[in-house]
Amino acid sequence: VSPRLICVGVNHRRAPVELRERIAFTVEQVGEALLAMKGLEGVSEAMLLSTCNRVELYAAGDPDTTPYRLGGLLHRFHDLEEGVLDEHLFRLVGEDAVSHLFRVASSLDAIVIGEPQILGQVKDGFFRAAGQGTTGPVLNKTLHRAFSVAKRVRTETRIASSAVSVSYAGVELGRKIFGDIAGRECLLVGAGDMAELAARHFVERGARLIVANRSFARGHRLAEAFGGLARELSELPQLLEEVDIVLCSTSAPGFVITRDMMKMAVKRRRYRPLFLIDIAVPRDIDPRAADFEGVYVYDVDDLQQVVEENIEQRRNEADRAEDIVRDEVLKFARVTREQRAVPTIRALREAMLQVAIAEADKTLVILGDQASEKQKKSVQAMAKAIVNKVLHEPITRLKEQSARADPASADLFAAVQDLFQLELDEETGGADTAAVLREAEAAEDALGDLLENPEREYRLAVAE
Amino acid sequence: MDTLALTLLVSALASYAGATAAYLAHVLSKRPILATIGARVLFVGLCLHGVGKGVRFTELGFVPVTNPNEAMNLLALVIGIVFLWVSRRYAVPGLGAFATPLTLVTLAASLAFGDSQGAIPDALRSAWFPIHLTLAIGANALFAVAAMASVAYLVQERLLRKKKIGTAFRNLPPLHVLDEIVHRLIVVGWLLMTAGMVAGAFFAKQQWGAYWSWDPRQTWSLLTWFLFTAILHARLTAGWRGRHAAYLTLLAVGLVLLGLAGLDLFTVTRHGGDYQ
Numbered sequence: 153v154s155p156r157l158i159c160v161g162v163n164h165r166r167a168p169v170e171l172r173e174r175i176a177f178t179v180e181q182v183g184e185a186l187l188a189m190k191g192l193e194g195v196s197e198a199m200l201l202s203t204c205n206r207v208e209l210y211a212a213g214d215p216d217t218t219p220y221r222l223g224g225l226l227h228r229f230h231d232l233e234e235g236v237l238d239e240h241l242f243r244l245v246g247e248d249a250v251s252h253l254f255r256v257a258s259s260l261d262a263i264v265i266g267e268p269q270i271l272g273q274v275k276d277g278f279f280r281a282a283g284q285g286t287t288g289p290v291l292n293k294t295l296h297r298a299f300s301v302a303k304r305v306r307t308e309t310r311i312a313s314s315a316v317s318v319s320y321a322g323v324e325l326g327r328k329i330f331g332d333i334a335g336r337e338c339l340l341v342g343a344g345d346m347a348e349l350a351a352r353h354f355v356e357r358g359a360r361l362i363v364a365n366r367s368f369a370r371g372h373r374l375a376e377a378f379g380g381l382a383r384e385l386s387e388l389p390q391l392l393e394e395v396d397i398v399l400c401s402t403s404a405p406g407f408v409i410t411r412d413m414m415k416m417a418v419k420r421r422r423y424r425p426l427f428l429i430d431i432a433v434p435r436d437i438d439p440r441a442a443d444f445e446g447v448y449v450y451d452v453d454d455l456q457q458v459v460e461e462n463i464e465q466r467r468n469e470a471d472r473a474e475d476i477v478r479d480e481v482l483k484f485a486r487v488t489r490e491q492r493a494v495p496t497i498r499a500l501r502e503a504m505l506q507v508a509i510a511e512a513d514k515t516l517v518i519l520g521d522q523a524s525e526k527q528k529k530s531v532q533a534m535a536k537a538i539v540n541k542v543l544h545e546p547i548t549r550l551k552e553q554s555a556r557a558d559p560a561s562a563d564l565f566a567a568v569q570d571l572f573q574l575e576l577d578e579e580t581g582g583a584d585t586a587a588v589l590r591e592a593e594a595a596e597d598a599l600g601d602l603l604e605n606p607e608r609e610y611r612l613a614v615a616e
Numbered sequence: 617m618d619t620l621a622l623t624l625l626v627s628a629l630a631s632y633a634g635a636t637a638a639y640l641a642h643v644l645s646k647r648p649i650l651a652t653i654g655a656r657v658l659f660v661g662l663c664l665h666g667v668g669k670g671v672r673f674t675e676l677g678f679v680p681v682t683n684p685n686e687a688m689n690l691l692a693l694v695i696g697i698v699f700l701w702v703s704r705r706y707a708v709p710g711l712g713a714f715a716t717p718l719t720l721v722t723l724a725a726s727l728a729f730g731d732s733q734g735a736i737p738d739a740l741r742s743a744w745f746p747i748h749l750t751l752a753i754g755a756n757a758l759f760a761v762a763a764m765a766s767v768a769y770l771v772q773e774r775l776l777r778k779k780k781i782g783t784a785f786r787n788l789p790p791l792h793v794l795d796e797i798v799h800r801l802i803v804v805g806w807l808l809m810t811a812g813m814v815a816g817a818f819f820a821k822q823q824w825g826a827y828w829s830w831d832p833r834q835t836w837s838l839l840t841w842f843l844f845t846a847i848l849h850a851r852l853t854a855g856w857r858g859r860h861a862a863y864l865t866l867l868a869v870g871l872v873l874l875g876l877a878g879l880d881l882f883t884v885t886r887h888g889g890d891y892q
Contacts, residue, residue, distance in 0.1 A: 310646045314786065328776065331790035422855025425791065446858055448776055458781045465783075469646065 154492065154562075155196050156215045157294050159249035160222040160241055161208030164263055167240040169204075175230050175237065177202040185229060186284045192221045197288035199281035199295075201256070203273050205263060210253065212290035219243035250294055251481045257298040257595075258305040258473060259312065265470050266312035271302055275592040282585040293488070296588045301480045303595040308476060309469040314462040319350035321455045321462070322429045323357060326397055329427050329448065334358030337395040341388065341409075342366070342402030343374050346431050350399050351378065362395060364388060366402065392417035398428045400436035407438040414441040421446075429455070486555065493554030496565045497547050499574040504543060508535040618675060624668030625689075625727060631661025632696070632720040639712030643787045651709035655700065658716060662696045665723070669693065681749055684876065685729045692722035694757035698801075702761060706797055708789035714764035722760075744819035751812030756872060758805035759844075762798045763869035766862035769794040773859055795857050798865055806844045813837060836875040843868040 162172060177185055177200060189198035194214035201208045209222045223241055227234055244252050255261045257274045278295050281287045287295075305311060315321040323333065330336055338359040340351045355361050361380030364387065365371030372382040383391060392398070392413060402408055409428065417426075423446045430437040430451040442449040512535035516528055523531070550568065553561035569576065638654035641647075669690065681687050699715035702708065768788055775785045789797075817827040820834075828834060847864045850856035856864070 307648075310648075325776075325781070328772075328785065328790050329792060331793040331796075423857055423860070424855070425858065442777070445860070450779070454779050457779070461781065465646070 155212040155290055156246045157249040157253070157290055158211045158213055158215065158218045158222065159208055159244040159252050160211075160219050160226070161201075161206060162237070162240045162242070163206040163208070163261060166242060167237075171237070171240060172204070172207060174232070175207050175226060176204075177207065181229075182280055183284050185225075186281055186286045188225060188229065189222065190286045192218070192225060194218055195221065197281075197291045198286040199277055199291055201274060201277040203270070206256070206261075208256070210249070210291065212288060215245045219245060247481060247485050250484060251477065253294060253298050254301045254477045254480060255474075257302040258477060259302070260305075260470060260473055260477065264316050266316070266466050268312055271299075271592070271595055274298070275589070275596070278588060278592070282588075287585065292584065292588055294484075296591050297480070297484050299588065299591040299595045301477060303591070303598045304480070305473045305476050306595065306598040309473045311466055311469040311473050314465060316459055316463050316466060318431070318452065318455045318459055319346060320353055321458045322350050322399070322450070323353040325429075325448075325450060325458070326354065326427055327357075329425050330396060332358075333397075335360070336397060337362060338397040338399065339364060339391055339395040340371075340374070340380075341385070341398060341400045341436065342404075342432065343370055344401035344403075344431065347399050347401030348374065350429065350431065354397060354399075355380070359397065362391065364391060389413050389416060392426070393420040396424070396426065398426070398437075399431065400429065401431040402436050403432070404436060405434060408436040409438065409441055411438045411440040411443065414438075414444055414447060418444040418447060431455075489554050489556070489561075490551070492562075493550050493565070495576045496568055496574065497550055499576050500547070500550075500568060500572060501539070501543060503572055503574060504539045505536065508539045511535060618671075621668050621671040621675065624664050624671060625723070628661045628665035628668060629720070629723050629727065631657050631664060632692075632716060632723060635661060635712070636716040636720050639709070639716050643710055643713040643784055646783060651712065654712050654716065655703065655709065658696060658700060658712070658719075661719075662693060662700070665693045665696070681753075685726045687749070687753060688722055688729075688876075689726035691753055691756055691760070692719050692726060694753055695719050695722060695760050698757050698761045699764075702765075702797055702801070706789070706793055708793060708797070710788040711765060711768055711794075711797075713788075714768050715761055718760060718764055742819060742822055744815055744822060748812055748815040748819050751808045751815055755805045755808035755812055756876075758801045758808065759865075759869045759872060762801035762805065762865050765794050765797045765801065766865040766869075769798065769862045770859065773862075791858065795861065798861060799851065799857070802844060802847060802865065806841075806848060809837075809841060809844065813841065833875065836871075840868055840871050840875065843871065 162175070164172070182200060182202070185200060186198050189195060189200070189209060189211055192211075192213070194217050195211050197212035199210040201210070207226075209226065211218055211222060220243075223237065223243065224234075226232075226237060226241070242252075252261070253274075257271060259266050259268065259270050262270055274295075278287065278291070281291070315324040326333055326336075333354055334357060336354075336359045338351060338354045338361050340347055340361060340363045343363065343365050351361055355378045361375060361378045362383055363371040363375040363378075363380060364383045364385045365374070366385050368382060368384060374380075375382040388409070392409070398409070400408060425446040425448070428437050428441060428447065428449045430449065433452060435451055437449055437451070439449055439451070441447055509532070512532050515531060516523065519528075519531075546568075550564065553564050568574070635654045635658035638650050638657060642650035642654060681690055695715065696719040699711065699719070703711055703715075769791060772785065772788045772791055772794065775781070775788075776791070816834075816837075820829065820831075821827045843864070847856075847861060847868060850864070851861060
């Protein structure tokens, strides 16, 4: 029986976090777990994916026994009572497993659809398995295609092109004002968690950070963590003249940035655009600060609205992405099936040709000098032609059968191999490790420079 | 015009229409591929247009820009080229939704209003004429694209201020980039315009016997030249960028356009191709 792709695991939908964290693999455990997986009977290749949202074991092996063996391994490895995981685990075989992997790599199975981290996590998972020597033709071929599907989803849909977290929406708007955030000055007023997250996004894009906090010491610590500067909160009017972006998140009861303060600053700024983001509730920035030329004020509700529209848009795009994945799964399955026939056909033709050439040579020896060069060539050509003619129908049938999803076709191959006593070559799976990693990098490039991490904000929100 | 040249120009017009449709659809939809299609179709159109002008040139034996219509025809071509360059240089395909319609309309108008006479007027055989003309058309094309970038800026700024962060906002270029494009195009356009006016003065000296004779078109171009100078000055001294600069640019380019199209109707000018 040829090995098939198997996937056993849990994701954020199947199991609560209390369970996921019990079966998560630490970096140190991964190598050992991979070897344990590959050591299972009937398993020829192994890879695993362990993130905060999913623990998934991928293997190539016997489709009947492997799913249960992998489940058992998961219990044993984490010292769980037998059967604890059973109601949470999904066990996917063949096309279902391929489809799942494609969806995971394309970030369609994420809490926040389209979030970009998962692609790197899949890549890491594959890289570790390859380093441990547990990958093989099935995983290589499937992962190679998974990355190319992820790339296709990213280039053909806008599933990951807009911010879905409040903190990142600020950056997205900032880029639409300034073009490039790099080198811009970003002032952080107050130092709440949410503002810190947003500031991190700006700094990741090359902005210089200035922190003005009521407690100078705390502001100083934060500024140092981001390689920025700390200033006194009393310097705010002066700072408003200098910076490009302001992030406000103080717990002050009234406005920290007033209309009058802005009126003074705007003239000195000579109309350079100023982008004010107010994450505080109650608000820190007088909305009338936006009365002035080149001053844009967005509060939490504004950002929230942007995010909601983006999420809605992502859902629409996700439908198209799902279509792409379905299409790719079908294509992959067809190609895989067609390739299944290749070793049998090749072996059959070679065996027959060997017989024919041997018999022709015998005839030529008997004829000796009686036959001219031309006649000898004709005899050899005839022998080959007979083989091709005789095999034409059977090979056509084998190809037809292989293209069909019918499991009975496997019996046909077995019958042919048995009838003609064929020795099959070891299947050589198209892509090698380096090619898979190249494809992974191409898919990451398709992401552009998107560094959003909506799950970080999601976790923050859950924690609150 | 013989059928080959006409066929080429009409095909170019059709390509511009296709490019316009693709760019507009790009700004209003979520398909990045549409901008690529728009750029390719526009490129094909510009090639057809260029070859069409080339055929016309070999037909006539002189550059076919002897009257305002023909000048407008060439202007459409140069606007298209300037936009394609800007769109590559600054990665702003969204600007196409504003620039390609302009190319389309300019070429359509020039084709609708007819053709030049079969022979070049003697007056235009001077060496100053092609220099003056090239500089003037170059400057006007840069100003035209600057005006379209200004419109894009005003639209984008309004969307940002009204907090309408939708597909259009996302597909239009960032404000800073648009402002930068407007500024640079006006700087280069102003230089070309200045040089073009100097060349025009020499041309006038040769033809009319005086460098400057307060011909309505001369006067008008001096007026617009002052306005462009003021735009640049205001940006440097008072920091008039963004919306201020966009409105002023639209005003100035509007006056240029009025000068090109309307001056012949209301005044008597010796300037332009239809005089004898």
